[in-house]
Amino acid sequence: MKRLLTVFIVLAALLVGAAFALLAWQRSVGDAAPASTTPVSLERGGYLAAIGNCAGCHTARGGSRLAGGRPIPTPFGTAFSTNLTSDATGLAGWNADDFWRAIHLGVSRDGRLLLPAHPITNTTRITREDADALHAWLQAQPAVAAPRRAHELRWPMNSALGAQVAVAAWRALHFRPGIYQPEPAQDAVWNRGAYLTQGLAHCSACHSGRNVLGGDDGPADFRGGLLAGLGWVAPSLYDPAEAGVQRWSDATLQRWLRDGHADGHTAQGPMAEVVLGSTAAMNDADLAAMSRYLRDLPQQSVARPEPARPDARRRERGAGLYREHCAACHGAQGEGRRDDSGALAYPALAGSRLVTQASAANLIRVIERGGFAPATPGHPRPYGMPPFAGLLDAEELAALTSYLRGAFGHAGGDVDAVEVLRLRAAAARR
Known part of the structure; x- marks a missing residue:
């Protein structure tokens, strides 16, 4: 009996040690990038915040803009977005390096790993120059006192340590930090579209095909799937019978992204929010780039579930x-x-x-x-x-x-x- 207890204690100690080692590794993993030497433009930062639809997730219904508190459904319960204003309950005291670590590595100023409800697999693609402009613009917004609302998550995410260990394990499986690297075989327009789609606009945050842990195949995964907790499906961008736009004209797609309506096609549900909060703000060059990239995605049909018996x-x-x-x-x-x-x-x-x-x-x-x-x-x-x-x-x-x-x-x-x-x-x- 004493030997069995000793074995149990040793195994428990090894598991705890492994958990802390995993946590420490994930808090330190990632490539560094020096602060941008380009002068920061608040106008550009505001444009990037619009493209990224920061307010879409970081504004609660009826709440102050960017003050957080919006519920974000996940496979493990409900997370609540954080305050992005310059208040002490938000980003007050955060410098450009702190913000870069959060947006690029998913590590908060206090060392916590951010929940992957924040689309870290996408925002890690953002350049340091864009991150610095976004940080400067957020710091210039009016401060709103809005303390962080506790997440409502299930085990093992419902305790501080359990959540951190679970996120560390999730990141080990699904997160690889790295700024977007242009495809040398493609031109600048295509690469700009890929950068926007995979990164700042985080299209795959909805249009990826997620596994039971909420993981996907990376920021260029557009297989589509059911949005947890919403009941909507983000249809596949590969399949022209779903949401693929390979057969659309450039003009139609650009109008649709800008206006939410073109040639009989209308954005509905969560996509209507995306158009209103993100793509409608894009300039013509970025609309053309995103259109070019999306229309160039490979075509692949999705599997159709067995329908109900005809009646x-x-x-x-x-x-x-x-x-x-x-x-x-x-x-x-x-x-x-x-x-x-x-x-x-x-x-x-x-x-x-x-x-x-x-x-x-x-x-x-x-x-x-x-x-x-x-x-x-x-x-x-x-x-x-x-x-x-x-x-x-x-x-x-x-x-x-x-x-x-x-x-x-x-x-x-x-x-x-x-x-x-x-x-x-x-x-x-x-």
Whole structure:
């Protein structure tokens, strides 16, 4: 018995020692970069903050801009964003080196490893020059007192030490620090687009294919997947049948990124937030660069899940619901409806990728929560669609969704009430 206890104590000591060694290694890993010698431009820093949509995550609903507190759903519970203003509860006292370590290495000023809810695999790609400009702009913003809100995470992330060890292990598996290195076979425009997409705009933070630990295949992973706690799917940027834009024209994609609306394509859900808070602020050169890079991504079809068993009665019910609630705006044949100027006011559902995507999640979210495109300077008064969550139950929503995915020449596959309830549950985990 005494020998067994001794073995247990030795093993526990080894595990604790290994955990602390892992933690120390992760706090020190990474390449250094000297402060930029280029004069810092606050205007440039503000532009970079807009592209990176810093306010999108670091502003709570109804809260002060950049003061943090917004809930960020993760596979391990809910994290809350931090205060980025110059207050003592935010970045007061942080110098450019402190900020660089946070944005490039994911290490806070006090030595803590930042939770990967911060898209560190993307922000590590940012150059020191851009990081210094971003830091200077944030320091120039009005100070707002907003103490950090405690995260609501599950074991082992619900204790300070457990969270740090778990993050250290996650980083060992999934994080490799490094500034974006231009591809020598590509020109400057393509490389600028890659830098923006993989780095500051952190597109793969949503559009990657994540494993059970929330890890991905790096900042150029655009396979798409379900967004934890939101119930939306970030569709694949590789597949033209999902969100791939390889077959779009440059002009269409640039307008869509800037306005959220182009040639019948409309940004919805989380992507509407991205357009409003990020890509709408891009200058023409950066829009052209991002368009060039995204249109050059390799084409690869995503796997389609097994649909629900076809049910003629379910689709017939869905057809009735469509005539009752949808046809007046979207047309009897899903052709959409134009306003007095001839512009497409209500989008066509016939041929819509939102309708026929491998997952019906986004279609269900739009029907339940409504469809709201971003109001941008180029499209200031978009038409909206009211939510139907309080009007349609799970069976009715499954019927309407199934009808849309099978009507107008579509072959999207049926959805049953069980799938509707599963997606609702995924949206409720926050």
